[in-house]
Amino acid sequence: MKFLQLFGRLKSVVIGMVHLRALPGTPGGGLSVAQIEEESCREAELYKKAGIDGLIVENMHDTPYTLNVGPEITASMAAVCAAIRQTCPDLPLGVQILACANQQALAVAHAVGLDFIRAEGFVFSHVADEGMVNACAGDLLRYRKAIGAERIQIFTDIKKKHSSHAITADVSVSETAKAAEFFLSDGLIVTGVATGQEADPRELREIQRSVQIPVLIGSGVTADNVKNYIDANGLIIGSHFKDGGDWRNAVNYDKVVAFMDAVNELRK
Secondary structure (H helix, E strand, C coil): CHHHHHHCCCCCEEEEEEECCCCCCCCCCCCCHHHHHHHHHHHHHHHHHCCCCEEEEECCCCCCCCCCCCHHHHHHHHHHHHHHHHHCCCCCEEEECCCCCHHHHHHHHHHHCCCEEEECCCCCCEEECCEEECCCHHHHHHHHHHCCCCCCEEEEECCCCCEECHHHCCCCHHHHHHHHHHCCCCEEEECCCCCCCCCCHHHHHHHHHHCCCCEEECCCCCCCCHHHCCCCCEEEECHHHEHHHCCCCCECHHHHHHHHHHHHHHHC
8 A cells, every 4th residue: 555655554653744834925924935944844853853654744824724825835835845855855744735725735745755745625515714615636636647746645634624514414424435535535534623623533433444545633633532543544633742732833842752652552
């Protein structure tokens, strides 16, 4: 499996979030790309030193998000991701560009040698806090083929957080997972209803019974509840690794080390 080849294990892979400071042109922007690179590389080094299994870079501070991401964001993300790639040349590294800028993320990953992207809105339309999001699987995978980026894995959110799924209320989470697998997702991401909110362990088990591709948890994992998710293929963690458990704050090295120690004990 590509997942195993990338991470070296099939279960409980820990992927730390590098939340970039607000990029130029966004309402909260104020730092230069070089300053953002410096801070992000410092956090990536802390994660690496703590023994993390992989990293994903995200423009989380670019609130409010837009579905019409400008070229300045794509260019900035490419520059920062390239710097982090140089800082952590041997660590599996991915990218997500908010909101739903999946083709842009794929372009960045292909250009700077990343390994995977996190994609929103892969199957089924939904209403997000940024607006109406339509399914992108067909266009996204054709784009990946067209630019020769087929080595890059696409992990896809299902029943995405910060969204209303009323228009697909008759489609269960397992049916959504099966649809994403049928549309050639490389892995599924299950989340809570918002950033830092716990995913439902019952949904994890239901989805694992329904598909043959990797299933990752995308929000709400902590040292206290990780035992509920240890059988997931991957754990994407941001908030818990920050000071005060708040995604807006800096990475707390000691919390990452303690979490990895706990996970390594559970892996035994």
